[in-house]
Amino acid sequence: MSNLIEQDWEKDLIHTFDLNSDFSIKTVTLFDQTVKVYYLSSLVDLTSTLVTWDQVISATGEDNHSLARDLLPLEFTVDGSYQEVADSLVKGKLIAKDPKSGKALVLDADMWPLNRSISASENENPLQSSIDGFTEKLDTNIGLIRRRISNKELVIESYILGTNSHREIALIYMKNASNPKVVQSVKDRLNRNKHKDVIHVNGLLQVLEQPKYSLVPTYLTSELPGEAVQNLLDGKVVILMDLFPNAYSFPAIVKDLWSFKLDLNYPYLYLLFFRCIRIAGIAFAIIMPGLYVVLNSVNPELLRIQLAISVAKSREGVPYPSFVEVMLMLLLMEMVIEATIRLPKNIGPTITMVGGIILGQAIVQARLVSNLLIIILAATTISNFTMAGYLNTIGIRIFKYVVLVLSSIYGILGLQVAMIWLFIYFAALKTFSVPYLSLSTKGKSPDD
Amino acid sequence: MKRRIIPRLLLAFCLPCLLSGCWDIKDINKRYLPVVMGICDGKTETYHVTLQVPTVTGTTQILEQEAKSISKALDLIRTKSEKHVDLLHLRLILISEKMAEKGIDDIIDYAIRADDISIKGMVAIVTGDFQKALHHQVGPTPEVSSYDYFSEEAGWTPNVSLVRLWEAYKVSRSYTQDTAIPLVEAGTDTLYEFRGSAIMRNSKMVGTLTPDETLINNIFSEKYTGGTIETAEDASILIKKATVRHRIKWGDSGPQLNSKLHLDIEVSENKQGLSNQEITEEIKTSIEKRGANIIDKLHTLKADVLGIGQLFKPKMTVAQLKEWKERWYPKLQSKIEVEINIRNNIYLKDKLRENNLRM
Numbered sequence: 001m002s003n004l005i006e007q008d009w010e011k012d013l014i015h016t017f018d019l020n021s022d023f024s025i026k027t028v029t030l031f032d033q034t035v036k037v038y039y040l041s042s043l044v045d046l047t048s049t050l051v052t053w054d055q056v057i058s059a060t061g062e063d064n065h066s067l068a069r070d071l072l073p074l075e076f077t078v079d080g081s082y083q084e085v086a087d088s089l090v091k092g093k094l095i096a097k098d099p100k101s102g103k104a105l106v107l108d109a110d111m112w113p114l115n116r117s118i119s120a121s122e123n124e125n126p127l128q129s130s131i132d133g134f135t136e137k138l139d140t141n142i143g144l145i146r147r148r149i150s151n152k153e154l155v156i157e158s159y160i161l162g163t164n165s166h167r168e169i170a171l172i173y174m175k176n177a178s179n180p181k182v183v184q185s186v187k188d189r190l191n192r193n194k195h196k197d198v199i200h201v202n203g204l205l206q207v208l209e210q211p212k213y214s215l216v217p218t219y220l221t222s223e224l225p226g227e228a229v230q231n232l233l234d235g236k237v238v239i240l241m242d243l244f245p246n247a248y249s250f251p252a253i254v255k256d257l258w259s260f261k262l263d264l265n266y267p268y269l270y271l272l273f274f275r276c277i278r279i280a281g282i283a284f285a286i287i288m289p290g291l292y293v294v295l296n297s298v299n300p301e302l303l304r305i306q307l308a309i310s311v312a313k314s315r316e317g318v319p320y321p322s323f324v325e326v327m328l329m330l331l332l333m334e335m336v337i338e339a340t341i342r343l344p345k346n347i348g349p350t351i352t353m354v355g356g357i358i359l360g361q362a363i364v365q366a367r368l369v370s371n372l373l374i375i376i377l378a379a380t381t382i383s384n385f386t387m388a389g390y391l392n393t394i395g396i397r398i399f400k401y402v403v404l405v406l407s408s409i410y411g412i413l414g415l416q417v418a419m420i421w422l423f424i425y426f427a428a429l430k431t432f433s434v435p436y437l438s439l440s441t442k443g444k445s446p447d448d
Numbered sequence: 449m450k451r452r453i454i455p456r457l458l459l460a461f462c463l464p465c466l467l468s469g470c471w472d473i474k475d476i477n478k479r480y481l482p483v484v485m486g487i488c489d490g491k492t493e494t495y496h497v498t499l500q501v502p503t504v505t506g507t508t509q510i511l512e513q514e515a516k517s518i519s520k521a522l523d524l525i526r527t528k529s530e531k532h533v534d535l536l537h538l539r540l541i542l543i544s545e546k547m548a549e550k551g552i553d554d555i556i557d558y559a560i561r562a563d564d565i566s567i568k569g570m571v572a573i574v575t576g577d578f579q580k581a582l583h584h585q586v587g588p589t590p591e592v593s594s595y596d597y598f599s600e601e602a603g604w605t606p607n608v609s610l611v612r613l614w615e616a617y618k619v620s621r622s623y624t625q626d627t628a629i630p631l632v633e634a635g636t637d638t639l640y641e642f643r644g645s646a647i648m649r650n651s652k653m654v655g656t657l658t659p660d661e662t663l664i665n666n667i668f669s670e671k672y673t674g675g676t677i678e679t680a681e682d683a684s685i686l687i688k689k690a691t692v693r694h695r696i697k698w699g700d701s702g703p704q705l706n707s708k709l710h711l712d713i714e715v716s717e718n719k720q721g722l723s724n725q726e727i728t729e730e731i732k733t734s735i736e737k738r739g740a741n742i743i744d745k746l747h748t749l750k751a752d753v754l755g756i757g758q759l760f761k762p763k764m765t766v767a768q769l770k771e772w773k774e775r776w777y778p779k780l781q782s783k784i785e786v787e788i789n790i791r792n793n794i795y796l797k798d799k800l801r802e803n804n805l806r807m
Binding site: 295296297298300301305308309311312313315316317318321322411 | 477481483502534595
């Protein structure tokens with residue numbers, strides 16, 4: 001009886017997974033046949049699986065059972081290699097041994113519910129729009145998008161990436177809105193780099209051959225299906241990754257620095273107002289610290305005399321040059337931001353309070369920095385976060401240091417050069433053949 | 449090996465860029481920012497330079513030095529001062545009357561040459577006690593009030609003439625133009641008393657214009673921000689807008705000028721209840737008379753403060769241009785005609801008012 005003889009694949013399987021406490025080998029009875037099954041008990045709910053099978057199989061109601069044939073409607077049977085069997089096992093499949101042939105059957109099993117249900121998005125606060133956010137389950141996420149676009153032009157393609165660990169991703173686009181060139185080049189890259197393991201977003205970016213160093217992100221992330229859907233309608237390509245509650249929309253363009261897609265839920269005038277504020281915010285965030293140094297040490301002649309005197313008054317007794325002063329405070333601010341981001345909600349306020357005391361009053365009273373700098377710092381930080389999308393703010397946060405350094409070396413000229421540099425950089429950026437400085441991703445780009 | 453060379457070369461190229469930057473900058477609180485520079489005759493040397501520096505505490509610090517040249521004096525001030533003396537914010541240059549009579553060419557020339565002095569700065573001449581005018585202790589915000597006095601955004605009124613450095617420089621090089629530099633004196637209740645304008649001829653002070661005459665001068669050069677009270681005998685008016693049109697002719701006897709002054713006015717006081725026409729007549733005669741007076745005065749001084757020579761420039765040969773001030777300007781026959789337009793006499797209905805008067 002082949003049932004009793006241990007096959008090669010079984011030996012290998014047991015050898016590989018022996019150390020795992022959740023690796024289970026059980027013998028169950030199916031249609032009066034004793035079947036040996038292998039599964040990971042942390043993923044597979046065996047009892048519920050057997051109940052399901054019983055229902056299916058009793059519905060077929062045949063005698064002369066062949067396990068392989070009977071279980072066909074449930075999933076697939078693989079007469080595969082050991083490698084395939086092992087891969088299926090870690091994905092949460094159940095491996096049964098065909099009592100007749102002794103071959104491995106890979107069966108779909110009921111899994112423990114390891115997903116959270118759809119809830120309000122955690123990290124984005126939508127105003128005046130639906131609040132449900134993506135979850136970690138890919139199918140749910142696709143469903144969320146499907147439900148919002150009932151349009152036959154919507155295409156959802158599935159890819160499985162990786163050799164050692166598999167990651168399912170979905171490529172979503174609108175056939176009528178997206179730029180075919182972009183879609184094609186995303187597809188090409190996904191196919192070309194299929195073998196690469198994707199554990200995190202960085203891996204995905206490598207698969208998509210995105211530049212490693214880029215000041216502004218070449219993609220947009222959002223937890224809100226509403227955003228992703230609007231991105232799709234705007235002609236972007238959305239990639240969903242299993243186990244990531246975010247939609248990644250490619251390619252990002254300069255407009256995304258200031259436009260939230262959910263702005264469209266407001267009257268047009270309000271939308272314009274919001275966007276103008278955000279554009280002003282970007283300018284403030286980039287220029288302010290540099291301008292402070294320029295006006296304070298390099299080109300004070302740009303100030304009116306009255307202002308110059310009050311600025312000088314606020315700096316009286318400050319021991320450092322203004323560049324050091326600004327650097328110090330900006331770094332401190334970055335640290336406060338970094339510290340508060342991941343802290344538990346009940347420790348966060350402590351940091352905020354302590355930071356507030358230091359940045360607000362104490363450091364001025366100790367004459368370490370000037371009053372004016374605190375205002376500059378606050379304005380910079382606030383304006384920085386008016387921008388659309390958390391990822392976008394980081395690039396600008398970094399770039400303000402470039403502006404700061406150039407301004408402190410070359411004064412107002414340096415400030416200008418830094419700004420020009422930023423625009424030249426933007427002009428040179430191209431993601432999937434879409435120039436960064438384009439204002440729309442819909443259809444073909446004009447230079448095609 | 450090659451890969452390493454490139455970044456090193458790049459780094460090496462970056463270093464000169466850094467070196468050429470502003471590494472010698474001084475923070476704003478480490479600089480003195482003088483607003484006013486006073487220049488008068490020194491006791492032992494040629495120049496006595498005084499700098500008024502507003503301090504952060506709201507008082508004024510005075511830095512003084514005598515030397516053979518202005519730049520040497522500044523250099524000596526820099527040497528003795530504990531902060532860097534930065535002339536970037538210099539807004540006003542005060543020159544003593546005595547100095548102005550000798551000529552201000554060298555001062556203007558220095559100020560234009562010095563690349564840290566803004567050419568938008570203003571020039572004024574101080575009559576009377578020069579030191580008192582500089583070492584003043586008047587005003588709630590003494591730090592910048594001397595500058596505010598001349599600032600068009602602050603205390604300037606159309607009675608005060610206003611000359612910027614570049615204008616003074618331009619005029620000092622011109623065949624056909626002279627300028628009137630404001631003349632002030634140390635005041636008692638305010639910082640300065642306005643004493644009219646100094647008539648400069650070839651950068652030397654040759655006479656003065658009274659404040660009233662300065663007003664006409666300002667109207668002529670259309671420097672008007674409105675709101676001047678001009679007293680006729682029984683009424684006072686506000687000049688809202690002044691426009692001048694010149695008609696020139698070069699006849700056999702020399703240049704002829706017809707100027708038409710159009711004034712938009714507002715009646716602010718009317719003691720006798722004069723009619724519009726009467727007021728118009730009164731103002732017209734008064735201004736025409738004053739204008740003629742000024743022109744006479746300037747003719748005798750051979751100083752073309754009103755810039756009439758500029759108008760004749762296209763009609764003159766180079767030779768004539770050169771002798772404009774000496775020969776042709778005194779020969780100028782000019783006529784001023786004033787047109788008055790009363791925009792507002794407070795009464796909405798003129799006829800109604802006349803009826804009221806009769807009653």
